[in-house]
Amino acid sequence: MPTPAEVISIYKLASVYASQDISNGQIFGKRINTKLPLVLQMEGGILEWLYVQDPADSRLVKIANYVFALCEMYGLTAFATITGGGGTVIPGMPIIPSIPYLIQITGASFANATDYNDSRIVGKNLVIFWSGISNPLSNPSQFVNTSTGFRITIDGVDIKNGAPESIFEIFILN
Amino acid sequence: MSFTPNFTAAQTIGLPSILNLTDTSVGSDVLITQRRVLIQKSDNTYLVPTGTTTNYIAWAIANASIGIDVLNQDYALNITVQWLGVTDNILYAKTYLLDFTLYIMQFLLGLTTNQIAPPIVNYSAVNDNNYWINKLTLYVQKLDADNAVSVGGNIYASQSALDRGEYMINNQNLFF
Numbered sequence: 626m627p628t629p630a631e632v633i634s635i636y637k638l639a640s641v642y643a644s645q646d647i648s649n650g651q652i653f654g655k656r657i658n659t660k661l662p663l664v665l666q667m668e669g670g671i672l673e674w675l676y677v678q679d680p681a682d683s684r685l686v687k688i689a690n691y692v693f694a695l696c697e698m699y700g701l702t703a704f705a706t707i708t709g710g711g712g713t714v715i716p717g718m719p720i721i722p723s724i725p726y727l728i729q730i731t732g733a734s735f736a737n738a739t740d741y742n743d744s745r746i747v748g749k750n751l752v753i754f755w756s757g758i759s760n761p762l763s764n765p766s767q768f769v770n771t772s773t774g775f776r777i778t779i780d781g782v783d784i785k786n787g788a789p790e791s792i793f794e795i796f797i798l799n
Numbered sequence: 800m801s802f803t804p805n806f807t808a809a810q811t812i813g814l815p816s817i818l819n820l821t822d823t824s825v826g827s828d829v830l831i832t833q834r835r836v837l838i839q840k841s842d843n844t845y846l847v848p849t850g851t852t853t854n855y856i857a858w859a860i861a862n863a864s865i866g867i868d869v870l871n872q873d874y875a876l877n878i879t880v881q882w883l884g885v886t887d888n889i890l891y892a893k894t895y896l897l898d899f900t901l902y903i904m905q906f907l908l909g910l911t912t913n914q915i916a917p918p919i920v921n922y923s924a925v926n927d928n929n930y931w932i933n934k935l936t937l938y939v940q941k942l943d944a945d946n947a948v949s950v951g952g953n954i955y956a957s958q959s960a961l962d963r964g965e966y967m968i969n970n971q972n973l974f975f
Contacts, residue, residue, distance in 0.1 A: 671907050
């Protein structure tokens with residue numbers, strides 16, 4: 626339910642919408658409550674007056690709820706207009722399945738001949754593809770996880786200097 | 800130091816007969832020794848509390864505010880505050896034309912409160928077209944009174960609207 630302060634804005638706009646609807650009704654068929662804008666201006670005016678006199682008055686919330694109810698459907702339209710949209714919908718927390726996450730690097734990103742350091746992959750279950758090799762690297766014969774990333778364990782390679790243009794696709798499974 | 804006279808006037812819900820004045824003047828003048836309030840109605844007579852023999856009300860300099868019990872109905876009033884010297888000479892004065900509509904507003908508020916109070920005691924009356932037309936009429940008297948002074952500066956038109964409202968309140972059995 627809107628606050629009394631919000632209802633003070635709502636009733637004014639609802640009165641406008643109701644008047645427009647009544648005006649249209651004169652052409653397309655009569656609407657039901659042609660006195661509504663007048664009543665809204667009066668009851669809303671009384672609410673506004675009370676709010677100005679004493680924002681802590683114990684009658685304020687009841688009267689604000691009453692005025693909001695008087696606004697009928699125009700009140701909801703006015704509320705949406707004033708707040709920039711409808712009510713707030715809080716979505717449920719989704720259960721996200723484990724999705725492989727890809728990091729693509731080149732040999733130039735290696736810290737040295739064999740080690741690639743990246744905090745995002747520390748402690749993760751990795752699948753690593755090295756361009757030109759159709760199968761992923763085997764763990765531990767071709768790579769191992771380290772405390773800072775992973776290390777290529779193939780003898781004699783110098784990726785940093787020998788194959789800086791090589792592309793590594795690192796899939797983080799979980 | 801220069802002195803710029805000013806004041807505010809207000810009512811408090813539940814106490815419609817009390818006119819509350821607050822001195823909001825800026826600066827000081829050592830020559831000021833006393834202060835008076837004149838509350839003039841649209842018929843040029845003055846409102847004063849019972850027992851007051853002058854057409855003004857003394858407002859002690861030491862008190863920043865004063866509550867004056869004079870409003871037996873809603874009024875449009877010319878309220879003048881005078882700051883005087885020791886020989887009753889007027890050093891400064893400030894006048895505002897204001898309307899005080901708390902009787903009407905409290906009555907309207909009471910009607911609204913009745914409309915939403917369970918059980919709805921005047922259900923048949925609330926569903927009566929005349930109820931709403933009459934309530935609107937009373938509300939418009941209040942708006943007319945406000946606009947007459949704030950837009951038109953017309954104390955007579957304002958008081959006339961307030962008198963019409965007063966009549967509706969005093970004869971509420973005919974209207975609500």
